[in-house]
Amino acid sequence: MDQLQQFVRKGKLYTYILLVLANALLICVWWISSELCGWSLTVTLLLLAVAAFVLPLFVVRIVSTIFIQPLKFVWQAVLYIAPETTSVAAPEIHNVRYAQELVTNLVNHIYRLADVATEVASHTTDEAASLEHNFIANNIPLPLVVLSKDETILFANEALLEYVEAKREDAFGQSVYSRLDLAFESNDTLDTWLKEAKEKHVTATRTWERVRLTLPGEGQPKTKLLDLVAYYNKENPAGYETMLILFDHTKSYSQDDQAISFVALAVHELRTPLTMLRGYIEAIEEDLNGKISNELSGFLQKTQAAAGQLATFVNNILNVARVEDDQMVLNLQEEKWQDVLPATIEELKIRAEVRGITIKASVEKDLPNVGLDQVCMYEVMSNLIDNAIKYSGDAKEVIITSKLSKEGLVETTIQDKGVGIPESAIPYIFDKFYRDHHNRAQIGGTGLGLFLCKTFIKAHGGNIWVHSKEGEGSTFGFTLVPYKDLAEELKTDNNESITTNAHGWIKNHSLYRR
Amino acid sequence: MEESASQKNGKKILCIEDELFIGELYSRALQKAGYEVTVELDGQKGLELAQTNRFDIILLDLMIPTITGIDVLRQLRDPAKTPKLKAKIIITTNLEQRDEIKADIESQADGYIVKANITPRELVEFLGSID
Incomplete structure (x- = not known):
């Protein structure tokens, strides 16, 4: 930078001197013309005008040479190294007359930069070409x-x-x-x-x-x-x-x-009853030319039962997906549990009967009306009954009881006298995909049913639990909330229905209705 | 078919299948076709039966109690554990497998059947065809 300052200072000085000299020359011209030669004013002015036009030309030329020439060399150096201009020759530094040191330095810097750039480029291209x-x-x-x-x-x-x-x-x-x-x-x-x-x-x-x-x-x-x-x-x-x-x-x-994926398990569970359906239907077809025997009517029943299982399971898959996507919306209607429960059991009992299991149900009369979603409660009962049948072992009885609890809730229990659940497994029994390791080997299932039961019962405002002892059987219980309590709790404006989703209550609103 | 249904063909089948109804359907159809059928619900017991008795065909489910069908298959194919196994092993399953595992099982078995895809009669036909 010192060199640049020096150069600029020198340039200014030269320019100043040149301008002073030019002015001195003009004064000389006037003096020679009017005093020495005694020419008329017209001639003197004419001479002065000529001098005033000619002298600046020299001044400009010299000044521009001082300033422009170094720039020209630097510019030439830049062009010389620029990759897209191949015809420009290298500047000949020894020809520099003004600011030689500055120009030489600058040009050398430019050349150094070019070298670095070439080096970088050669690195990239060479090594890229042969990584x-x-x-x-x-x-x-x-x-x-x-x-x-x-x-x-x-x-x-x-x-x-x-x-x-x-x-x-x-x-x-x-x-x-x-x-x-x-x-x-x-x-x-x-x-x-x-x-x-x-x-x-x-x-x-x-x-x-x-x-x-x-x-x-x-x-x-x-x-x-x-x-x-x-x-x-x-x-x-x-x-x-x-x-x-x-x-x-x-x-x-x-x-x-x-590790078996969810879908694989789902498919497996769908296929099992399907296999049966196909088998029994075939068996009936084969023997249709004979009379319908007891055996065959039994087969028909079993086919029905298998179809029911399949339907439940398909529903489970769909429902889990809906719960997970937060798409599950329940519409709680005021219902008489003492009507709904026996009707549900009636529909599901064939599944027990084909396995030689009897369902004994006792429902207390005068239960308060409850708020429930019929479709969901059917799934809950269907899963709990299927579960009781599955884990019944050699026991031939499932007992369903419904009564009013001390807290004023409608409490329903489903009791089997089968294999029971190990104590260690009980805390996880309602978890999704959970299946007790001990039972896993012996009982089919995917661990979706109880997860859904819990999800649905919770969405109804109720509670679900299990009491079980290995070898003695299990009792699953759940509560449903009387409709008037639900309605009050939610301070809903209309008493026709209450809407809830799987993750909690939603105030009744037409948007959420199914 | 009907005429020969009750005639025994002298072949013995072990059906390791934990689903009672499927076992029932298969044994009914196979008995009609003249096979002598033993249905076993338990993997370990099924393995022992296969090791101690002479069967012509073993129908093996994969999802079975105590030990899995894959373990039964491995032990049946291990000459140290099951010497001189004559039976043909047919996998009968409804479990969907990833391709690699299926290929591995198939390479060890003489047949692989998805139960839901065939009826008991078709199973009988299939067993007749592999003899």
Whole structure:
């Protein structure tokens, strides 16, 4: 900066001197013309005018040379190193007359910058062109692949080649889609994402889980399960547009696979009664040419029962999904429990009867009317009765009792005399997907039924519990709230119905009505 | 079919199936086709039966009490635990599996049947076809 200040100061001084000299020359012209030569005023003025026009020309020329020439050299140096201008020659520094030191310095700086830029560029291009020489890329224990703009493999590290069991020459230059047979869980795949990224983004990243990679090969195809991370950068030098990193999870994901998924269980449960239905219907068809025997009418009953089970289970699946999505809305109507309960038991008793189990029900008369959603309460009873039948073991009796509790609630219990529940399992029995490990081996089921019972009873404002002893049986109980108490509690404006969802009360409102 | 229904074909089938009704349906249909059928509800007992008796065909459910069908299958295919097993093992299940596991089970079994997809009569036909 000192040099620049010096240069500017010098420039100013020269300019000042030049202007003073120019003025002195004008005075000289006037003096010579009028005093020395005695020319007329007209001639003198004419001479002065000529001098006034000519002298500044010199001044401007000299001043501009002082200031412009160094700039010109610097400019030439910049152009010389600029990549897009190839025809500009290097400035010849020794020709610099003004501010030589400053210009030489500046030009040298520019050249140094150019060198650095070239060095950086050479690093990027050279090493990008041969990433295999890059220590990190090849030694990082993660399979990594770099794609060009047309989605061919520009580079794949050693870890990737090993992972996909490919040789360099088989992978490099190949389309990523032909080389890596990737299957995604949804339609949102690598190619659709890349297409979108190319259209809309400069950079983008994306992760997919549980991607399945199938390796080509003879015999049984090998598959791997992995998480895939993609990084896209439109402006990456040398066309290295997309990078993919593969995180292998084959082991853990296969273990998950072995743990039966919810859907698998659901399908299994749907298929079991379906299998029976098909079997019995076939049995009836086969023997239809004979008379309907007791056995066959029994089969018909069983078919009915199986259809009922299937319906309950399908409802359970649907209801769990609805509860989870917060879509479950209950419409509590004022009902007589002493009418609803026996009717429900009547519908469900066939399931017990086909297993040789009798349901004994006793409902106290004069129970207060309760607020309930009939559809949901049918599911509750159906699940609790199915449960009692399932866990009855050799016992042949299920006892259902309904009475008014001390707290003024309508209390219903379903008692079996079967296998019972271990004490350790009782706190979790209403949890979703919970099934006692001990019983798991012996009794089919998915652990949805009791979860739904609890959800529905809670949504009715009631409570659900279980008393059980291993080997002696279990008693499930729940309470329903008298309708007038519900209505009062909610201070609802109309007494026709109360609406609630699975997670709590909603004030009665037409929006929430089903 | 009807004429030959009660004629014994001399073949013995072990049906390891914990769902009573399915066991009933299968044994009814198979007995009509002339098979001698033993239905066993329990995995461990089924395994022991298979190891100590000579069956021609074993129908094996996967979701069964005490030990799973997959464990029964492994032990039946292990020559150290079950030497000289003559029976053909047919998996009969309604459990949906991931492909890899299914492939693994299928590679060890002589047949793999989704129960809901076939009727007992079709099962009989299938067993006749694999002989």
